[in-house]
Amino acid sequence: QSALTQPRSVSGSPGQSVTISCTGTSSDVGGYNYVSWYQQHPGKAPKLMILDVSERPSGVPDRFSGSKSGNTASLTISGLQAEDEADYYCCSYAGIYTPVIFGGGTRLTVL
Amino acid sequence: EVQLVESGGGLVPPGGSLRLSCAGSGFIFSSYNMNWVRQAPGKGLEWISYISSSSGTIFYADSVKGRFTISRDNAKNSLYLQMNSLRGEDTAVYYCARRTQVATMDVWGQGTTVTVSS
Numbered sequence: 001q002s003a004l005t006q007p008r009s010v011s012g013s014p015g016q017s018v019t020i021s022c023t024g025t026s027s028d029v030g031g032y033n034y035v036s037w038y039q040q041h042p043g044k045a046p047k048l049m050i051l052d053v054s055e056r057p058s059g060v061p062d063r064f065s066g067s068k069s070g071n072t073a074s075l076t077i078s079g080l081q082a083e084d085e086a087d088y089y090c091c092s093y094a095g096i097y098t099p100v101i102f103g104g105g106t107r108l109t110v111l
Numbered sequence: 112e113v114q115l116v117e118s119g120g121g122l123v124p125p126g127g128s129l130r131l132s133c134a135g136s137g138f139i140f141s142s143y144n145m146n147w148v149r150q151a152p153g154k155g156l157e158w159i160s161y162i163s164s165s166s167g168t169i170f171y172a173d174s175v176k177g178r179f180t181i182s183r184d185n186a187k188n189s190l191y192l193q194m195n196s197l198r199g200e201d202t203a204v205y206y207c208a209r210r211t212q213v214a215t216m217d218v219w220g221q222g223t224t225v226t227v228s229s
Contacts, residue, residue, distance in 0.1 A: 091216075092214055099214065
């Protein structure tokens with residue numbers, strides 16, 4: 001099972017919006033509404049930001065939103081803030097024998 | 112406070128073995144399925160193993176199948192990863208993570224570092 005495809009990097013200025021894509025196949029992203037997103041700051045553990053494609057866990061700002069179209073999921077961060085600068089990983093269910101598959105990660109830079 | 116704490120990492124020569132532990136607290140450990148996820152230096156996250164709450168269902172990534180064994184002791188609120196026949200490419204930070212829903216890990220440990228080198 002290959003990793004999901006994410007852009008290596010994206011950037012935006014404070015206050016702007018950015019979207020990070022996550023492309024898979026019909027066997028993972030496209031086949032199930034089980035996509036999650038994680039934020040990871042350097043040297044820290046990942047933090048859950050989005051589950052089930054578009055649900056936000058308690059405590060995650062509503063500036064973070066998720067969506068999916070076909071085999072591609074997306075994470076949109078609006079009103080960029082300096083503390084949003086981090087690595088972001090998508091994650092999908094890929095069938096009973098592969099309960100978790102990650103994307104390669106995207107480095108978000110806030111200019 | 113809900114918490115996971117990994118331990119057991121270290122430096123091990125190629126071909127060696129290591130056992131990682133993950134202690135859960137602040138929640139009913141026996142009710143949750145668990146995952147191990149690793150991150151090689153400068154690389155992305157890689158899922159490596161899953162165990163159901165009762166240990167009845169276990170899965171491994173192809174990269175570790177046959178070399179790593181996941182287990183848990185619910186009486187001790189602990190998760191384990193026995194790693195044998197270690198290779199250089201197993202060098203990584205290893206995280207345990209609590210699974211709440213499909214492909215969803217809501218609590219992560221701080222990670223423990225495994226370095227495979229002679």
